[in-house]
Amino acid sequence: MNDFEPRGEYLLVACQAGAEDVVAARMAQALPGSTRGAWRRGVVTFRLPPGVDPSPADLDRVRDSLVVARTLFRCYGQIRWDDDAGRLTALRERLPAARFDAVHLYPRDLRALAAADVVADMPRLATAAGLAAAFPEATLGIARPGDLVLDCLSDGDDRWWIGWHRAQAPSTCWPGGLHPRPLPGDKVSRAWLKLDEAIESFGVEFSAGQHACELGASPGGACQRLLESGLEVVGIDPALVDPVVAAIPGFTQWRMRARDVPLRDLRGFEWVVADMNIDPTSTLEAIGRVVTAPGSRAGGIIATLKIPDWSRAAGLDAWLGQFRCWGFTPRARQLSTGGREVCVVALRTGPRRNQRGGQAAARGSEGVRRARPAKRRPDR
Template sequence: MASGAAGREGGALQAPTPFVFFVCQHGAEPTLKAALCEPAGPYRLAFSRDGFVTLKGTVPADVWSKDLPGGPFVRARGHALKRLDGPDIAPRVEQVLAEFGSLDWTGIHVWQRDPVEVGWRGFEPDHSVSSREVAAALTQALQLRQDPRAAKVNFDAPIGQRVLDIILVDREHWWVGTHPVQERADGWPGGTFSMEPPANMVSRAYLKIAEALAWSGLPVRPGDHAVEIGSSPGGACQRLLELGLHVTGIDPAEMAPEVLAHPRFQHWRARSLQVKRRLFQPFRWLMCDANVAPEYTLDTVESIVTYPTSQFAGLLLTIKLSDWHQTRDLDRHLDRVRGWGFTKVTARQLAHNRREYCLAARR
C-alpha cells in the first residue's frame, strides 16, 4: 500500500490516504467486509489480518475526516496512514515522531490487534505487554521533546479529540493511523474499555457489564433496582452492587457466596419462565446474560417488558451468536426491541464479549 504520509516537521498538513482501517473480533471480518466493501459498500479490500482490516476508498478531505467505516462489529476505526516495519521499538518511535509529530493530534493510542479469539485461554483484549512497552517509549520520547502530549499516551479521550493510532499488527509490523473521537468508544485505545477489576472478581461478566454501562451510558443510579436473568456465578451482579444498585439475580445455578451474602442482593433460583411476570414490577433495569439462542432471549425479555405492570427504563441484553451468520439478524433484533416501546436501541460487540453482542435499549 502506498503511503501518503510524507511527514514534515514544522506543522505542515499530513496528506490523507484513500485507506481506512478497522479492528474487530476474530471471525467478524467476513460480515464486515461484506457490509463495507463493494458492491454493498464503498470500499475495496486492502491489507488484512485476523481482527485488523484495511480498506481502500476515496481520499478524504483530511486525516480527521469523520467518514469512517462503522457498525456494531467494528471495535475501532480510523484513517490508515503508513505501515512501519522493523525489529526494534526505538527507531520506529523516532520515525513516528519525526513523520507524525507535527500533526495536530491531541493524544496517542497504542494498541495491539487481538492475537487470538477473545476468551481463548483467558485472553481479554486490553493493553498487552508489547503495547505498554511502545507506549512507555513514546511517552519518554515526547517528554524529551518537552511535548505536553506526553501525558496523553493511551488516555481515555473525550469526544472531539484527535487521536494518533499506533497499531501493533505483529511484533515487527505496526500501522500508523488517525481518528477523530466521535463517540464514547472511539476514546478508548483500540476501542477497548479498560478498568482494573477487583482482586475477587467473580466472573469476567464483571468486565462485560462495566463495559456495557460505559458504552451505552445507561443512567443507572445508586438505589435503582435491577434484575439480571442468567446471573450465576455473579460477576455482573457484583459490579451492579458496587455501583450501589439493589440487584436480583435469576438463575437456576448457584451464585458466588460473596454476591449471595450482599445485603442488597437477592437470588431467585429459577429459570426466567418460572418467575411470575408481575414480580418484575419494581425493577427499573433489566439485564440478560443467559446462554440461550437469540430468539429465546428476545421471547423471554418481550414477555417480561411488555407485561402490563412492568416499568423498565432500559435493557442490556447479551445476544449469543451460535455462528457468525446470525449477525444477519441484528437489524431485525433491534427492530423487535423498538417494537416494545424503546426508542434508543443500539448494539455493539463489546471488547469483552465473546461470540455475542450487547444490545442496549432505553425509553
C-alpha cells in the same frame, strides 16, 4: 486539543479475530462505495469512495453501525523497519505534519491477552519504541474526548499499521478500544467486568433505588455490579448465585427459570439485564416476556446476545429491530471484555408494546405508574 485533522484515503477497522467478513458486510451498508483492501486476522482496511472525506462524527456513526468494530481510524498504510532507528524514520516519512494529543500502540492479535493488561503495558512499550521521545507532548495511554490520536497497530516485531482518529466516545479514548479496567479480585465472575465496560461504553446512568432483574444470574457477577450502583436486584436463575453476592443487602434470588416467573411479578423492574448462554432468539423471547408484561415499568435493557457462529451475525439488524418493536432505541457493540457476542443497551423512547409488537392499551400505561416493586420471593 489539536484542531488540525490530517487526511487519508483508507480506513482501518480492528475487530475480534474471525469477524472480518461481518465487518466487510456491514461496511458495505454503512459506507456505500467503499472498497475492501488489505486484511489480516483481526484487521480489515477499506478505501474510501472517490470524493468522500468523512468527518470524525461521520466515522463515529460508521463505527457504531459496524457493531463488531473494536476501533476504526483513518489509515496511512503499513510501515516496516529493520532496526529501531528505521522505525521512527519510517513513521515520520509516512505521517503528515501533525501534532498529536495522544498516542495509542496496541497489538493486532490479542490472543490470550486481557484488554486491561494491554492498556496498562502500553506506556512502557510505547516508550521503548521511541514514541515518547518522538511525541513529547502527547499522552501515552487513555485519551481525552476531543484529542487527536495517533494509532499504531502492531502487526509483529517489524511492522505497524498507522493512522489517526478523533477521540470522543469512551471506547475511542481507550487504546485499541480496549476497556482499561482489570477485574478486581473480589468479583465473583467476569460478568462484572463485561457489565462495567457496557456501563462505561454506553454512558448508562442508574438511579439509586431502581429495581433490576437479571435473567440467568448465576454466579452473580453482573448482579454484583448492579448492586454496587445502588440498585435493588433480583437474580433469576435455578442455579445458586455466589454466597458473596447473596449476602449483599438489596439482593434477592428467585430460583427458577425466567419463563416460569408469573407475569405479575415482572412488572416492577426498571432495568432488565440478560447474559445467558443460549441462542439470541431465546434471549430475546425471555427479555420480551419481561418488558411486555402487563404494567411493565421497564425503561432500560442491557442484553448480551451470543453469536454461536459468525454467520449468524447476519441477523443483527433483525435482533435490534425487536427492541424497537418493544418501544426501545437500541445501541450495540461487541465489548472488548466479551467473547463472540454483542452487547445491546436499549432505552425506552416509545410507547409500551405487547409481545407481538402492538401498542399497549392506555389502561396498561396508567397501570405502570401504580405498579408495585418487584416482589421478593424466597428461594425455591
